[in-house]
Amino acid sequence: MIQAIDRAAKVLQSLQGARHLGITELSAMLELPPSTVHGIVKSLAEHGLVAKERGGNRYMLGPALVKLSNVYLDTLDVRARAMRWTRELARRTGLAVRLGVELFDEVLVIHHNRRPDGSQQMLETGMTIPAHASAMGKVLLAYDEEYQDTVLRVALRSLTGDTITDPAKLTLAFPGIAERGVATEEDEAVLGESSIAAPVADASGGVVAAVAVVLPSSEWPPVDGVLNDLRETARNISRELGATTWPPRVSTHED
Template sequence: MIQAIDRAAKVLELLQGARHLGITDLALALDLPPSTVHGIVKSLREHGLVAKERGGQRYMLGPTLLRLSNVYLDTLDVRARAMRWTQDLARRTGLSVRLGAPHFADVLVIHHSLRPDDSQQMLETGVAIPAHASAMGKVLLAYDVGFQQTVFERPLRSLTGDTITDVARLTLEFPAITERGSASETDEAVLGESSVAAPVADARGDIVAALAVVLPTSQAPASDDVLGALRETARNISRELGAAVWPPRVAPAED
């Protein structure tokens, strides 16, 4: 690992979530001299990866990250293939639809179709949800043993009183998930919000993403019509990616 790149990446991680931190704060978090951190931040600023508060002494993530994130999203074949299908699923169900891919121990929302109504909503593309606390994450975990190892190597944190943090209890759900091709969660990430998800496979038969519909907990569990539409959409996206079978096979851990 290259030390300079590792330290710069840690600075960016500390500033995520709209955090604004000063050099002293960053130095304490990284256990580095302030002069070293100042040099790292100065280099990141020159590339637009970090920005300084106007009239202040604290730093935040910079605009170059937005451009890079859009480039990253545009390179994802699964997102490009799924967009029209997710919009149709949102229309059919009247619910918000998320498409997520594994990202370290989280699920990164790589596409989000809003509910087809006039309510005020926030676009969630780019949001990271802990895998163990989401239906998308449970699907990815059930079908990908390597992802399980990544997620379970650290203690699972609780987001609500209903978050499952016991690995053994969570693992017990996986055989049923792969058998029926879907997973669900109720109030495990956000109180009042539930979701159900299905796997998306590629031409090799591997899971590459999870598709979810999000509904108020007051409307949970999802109806058979919603589940049917979700599974059909996940299958259609998989076919566009070249999958010959659906649901996908369970991928073993890489050596």
């Protein structure tokens, strides 16, 4: 690992979540001398990756990250091939749809279709959700033993009173998720919100993403047909990516 890049990445991670931090705060968080942090921040600012508050001495994430994130999303084959299917899933179910991929111990939403009811809704593309607290994350965990090692080796934080934080309890559910091809969560990440997710596989047979429908917990369980529509969408996206079977196989440490 290159130390300078590692430190710069940790500065960016410290500023995520709309945080505005000064050099002293960043220095304490990263356990680095203020002079070192100041040099890193100045270099990142030169490239637009961080920005200084107008009239202040604190820093935030910079506008160049938006461009980089859009470039990343545009290069994802799974996103490009999934968009027409997720749009149709939202139309048929009347629910919001998310497409997510692994990002360390979280799930990154790489595409989001709002509920087609015309109501005001926030676009969630780019949002992250702790893997253990989301249906998409449970799907990705169930099909990838190495991802389980990454997520479950550290203490799992509670987001609501219903968040499952016991690794053993989560692990017990994985074989059933892999067999059925679906995972669920009720109020585990956000109170009042529940979701169902299914795996998306590529030509290698491995799971590369998860697709989910999101609904108010007051409407749980979903009406008949939603589960079938979700599974069919996951199957169609997987077929577009070259998968020959669905549900996909579980990726083990030996793969």
